[in-house]
Amino acid sequence: MRLHKPELVESFTLTEFDKHLLEQGNEVEAEARKLFPGAVLVSATGDQAVNETCRLMAGDTDAIFQATFLAGGFFAKCDVIKRGAMPGTWDLFEIKGTNSKKEGNEDRDHISDLGFQKHVLEFAGVTVGHANIVHLNKEYIRAGNLDVQALFTVSDSTDQVDALSAGLLEDMHAAREYLNKAIEPNIGCDCHLSGRSRHCRTFAYSHPEIPEYSVHDIVRIGQSKKKIEYLMDERIFVIDEVPDEYELGDAQLMQVRAHKSQKSIIDVGEIEQILGSYTFPLYFFDYETYAPAIPAFDGYGPYVKIPFQFSLHTLRDAETKPEHVEFLQLDRSDPTRAVAQLLDQYIDPKGTVIVWYAPFERGVNKEIGERLREYASQMERINGQVRDLRDIFAKQHYVHPDFRGSTSIKDVLPVVVPELSYDGMAIKEGTAASEQWWAMTAAGTEAGERTTIADALRAYCKLDSYAMYAIWRRLLGR
Ligand code: SF4
Structure with missing residues (x-):
């Protein structure tokens, strides 16, 4: 949507929650950058950012914020790259506004972000040493001035990134092919198999056949892949069409019953x-x-x-x-x-x-x-x-x-x-x-x-x- 129908994406205004997330992300990034004193920020955009990155890497800069690469048909902007311990290598750092996880237990999305960047850097001829995630340290308690060394944890996720590498490369090529299609695919997106809370605001555009209040709004339906897959396979979108005999949880059943009868169900005794x-x-x-x-x-x-x-x-x-x-x-x-x-x-x-x-x-x-x-x-x-x-x-x-x-x-x-x-x-x-x-x-x-x-x-x-x-x-x- 962003690439082919920007007017549609722009027509969505940011919710308070979106703005809140953006603001918090910016604040976290600004603090995390203090972990890299002397790093230089690439402030240009597009091709100029790529050239500026090359220039800084060829010089004696030790670390770069927003290092930008365009290679192999992919574009990557890295939060931080820093010269690695092995001469000629660069380490990657991805800053996340989430609290720290157990070592080796990073979110797949975070690992994918790093893995994507690693591939693009390698296409650009850069040897990547370690791939790291910078998290907030949930154990940190403020006492006086912020201690950025204690506020953040840096976890080396190189092994997890490498384990995902081959599959991720396939996904990258598939995504690029998809994005380069001349004709808009009319198969919608995958969120028809998820509950309403997972849908982004392009859902109604991608799935015009699904009404604004649908089976996706049945409480916790997204947690049962089997149920939502069945309903979609049978093209049951409106709640009125959910079969009476269809097996649902208690809360789900009550919601469906109340909707079908348009009557409330009240247990006075309880x-x-x-x-x-x-x-x-x-x-x-x-x-x-x-x-x-x-x-x-x-x-x-x-x-x-x-x-x-x-x-x-x-x-x-x-x-x-x-x-x-x-x-x-x-x-x-x-x-x-x-x-x-x-x-x-x-x-x-x-x-x-x-x-x-x-x-x-x-x-x-x-x-x-x-x-x-x-x-x-x-x-x-x-x-x-x-x-x-x-x-x-x-x-x-x-x-x-x-x-x-x-x-x-x-x-x-x-x-x-x-x-x-x-x-x-x-x-x-x-x-x-x-x-x-x-x-x-x-x-x-x-x-x-x-x-x-x-x-x-x-x-x-x-x-x-x-x-x-x-x-x-x-x-x-x-
Ligand atoms: S509705 Fe879901 S799958 Fe579709 S574009 Fe939004 S987040 Fe992605």
């Missing part, structure tokens, strides 16, 4: 039992976090979440209205202590803390306790009070055709409580909230912009905790 186990006061609680690849504060490692905001609706008894309190860290500093103190103050040892997707809130609380040992027992105590309202939907005690198999509060709320929804809000999902907090606290953001973002963040997080209260009420028939 719901009553879960809601009956909650004890007053009820604390409807929600965090917003930001997890930078490069730890921003002391005590944090790569991708450890900064709990920059929470919203809490407290219901003292069944007769009163919920009271609301919230917290938002307005500057870019560590909110851990403030959050721990406030939660300990607001949440009594008696009562139930209601969240949506408990592993998230529990995980953040646990990390707070690990950073602040003096609050470890309070955070553990609060975690003991946590109950997950989403369970009612995840365990299929309440299935509605309009959930479309989703248990996200964004999809459940407008169905269960139609008068409430996230539509029209300036911030309507968690990734955007994270990004906006980071933007709000950046040094150059003006006061007016900060206020606008802070208001949007407060409105968003407040709705998240209020939504749980509203769903809880509706489940009780109030």
